[in-house]
Amino acid sequence: MPLDHSRVRPVVVLLALGALAYTAWVLEVVLHTGLDPVQTYVSELAAADQPLGGLFRATDLTAGALVFCGAVWALWWCDRRPWSVVGWWGLVLFGAATVADARLPLSCAPTVDPGCAARETAGLVPATHTGHAVSSSLAMAGALVAVVALTVAARRYGRWAVLARVGPLLVVLELAVTVWTLAAIAAFEAGRGTWSLGAGQRAQVLLVAVWLGVLAYAVSRENRV
Template structure:
C-alpha cells in the first residue's frame, strides 16, 4: 500500500518488494498441493479437481499473484535504478509480461488451475476440453519464457553492478531454464500424442519444479536490494 512520510501518500520501493515476495509465496503453494490428495487412492492432488476447495483457492490466489507481479514490475520500472540500465529495464518489462500473461490466462475458462501450466493447457486443447482455447497454451508459453528472460536479465544486471547476489540469481536462472525446458518438451510430447500417453508423474514433478523456480526468482527480485531505488535524502539499507 502507499506509504506516507508527509501529508501525501506515495508508492515506494517497499511496496514493490513486498508485492514480489507475496507473489513468490503464492506461486510456491503448488509444491504443497502434492501432499493433499482429494480422496483415497488419488495421487494427483487437488489440482486434478479444480472444483475442489483447494483448487478454487489456488485459482484465486494465482490470479492475485499475477496482479502483484504486474504491480511489482510497474514499481520497479517507475522507482528502480536512478540511471536507466538496459538489462534491468528488460528484466522489469519481462516480469510485467509474465504477470500480464498469467493474469490473462487465469481469466480464460478451462480446467487448469495454474494458468502458466503449459502442459495442462496443451492437453486441454488437444483433448477438446470444454472451454479450452488455443490462446491458453500460447499465453502459458509466453509467461514461461518471459519469466526466464526476466530472471536472466536481472542476473546479468546484478553481475554488471558487482553485486554478489548475482551468483544466487544465476543458480535460480539455471534451475528455471532446465525446468522450463523439461516442461515445454513434455508439453510438446503431449501435443504430438494428442493428449494420450502423457508422462504422468514426471510431468507433474516437472511442472511443480518449474513453479518453485519461478517463486524463487520472484523472491530474489523482492529481496535483492540493488535494483530498487534508495531514498533521496539518505542511503537507506533495505
C-alpha cells in the same frame, strides 16, 4: 540509483508476497486434489471441474497481480539501464499473463481424464483452453526474460549482490527444467506419456518463485531498483 527506502519497500513487499502466492500449489501436499503431482499440469489444479479449482485460481490471480504491480512500480523508479528495464518488463508480462491464466482456466484435466484429452484433441473444449495455453506460454516467457535479464543486470552493473551470486545457478536450473517441461508436453501431445510432466513443471514454477524471493531480498538489502 540509490533511492529512499519508502520508494523501494513496495517492490520488496509486492514481489515477496507474489512469490509466496505463486507457491500455493504446494498445498496439494496436504489437500486431497485427486491429481498426481508427478504427472499432471499445475494448471489442472485450477481447472473448472476440480473441487479446489477456485482456490488455486484465486492464488494465481493474486500472485500475478502482486508481481505485476511490483514490476510496474520498479519500472517507475529503476535506473533505466537496458538489462534492468528489459528484466522489469519481463516481470510485467509474467504478472499480466498469470492474471490472464487465472481468468482462463481449463474446463477439465486432460492428463487424467481421457475424455477431456480426446475433446481437446478434437477441438471440442471451450476456447479458454487455447487462451490458457497462450497466457501460460507468455507468463513463462516473461519469467524467463526477467530471470535472465535481471540476473545479468545484477552482475553487469555491480548491484544486488545476493542475486549476482545465486542468480546464475537459478538461471541454469530454470532453463534445464524448462527444456524438460517442453519435452514432456510434446511427448504428452504426441501420445507418448507424460514424462513426469508435473514434476518438471512444478520445478519450473518453484524456481521462478525462489528467484522472485531472492530478487526481493536483494532489492531490500541494497535499497535500489
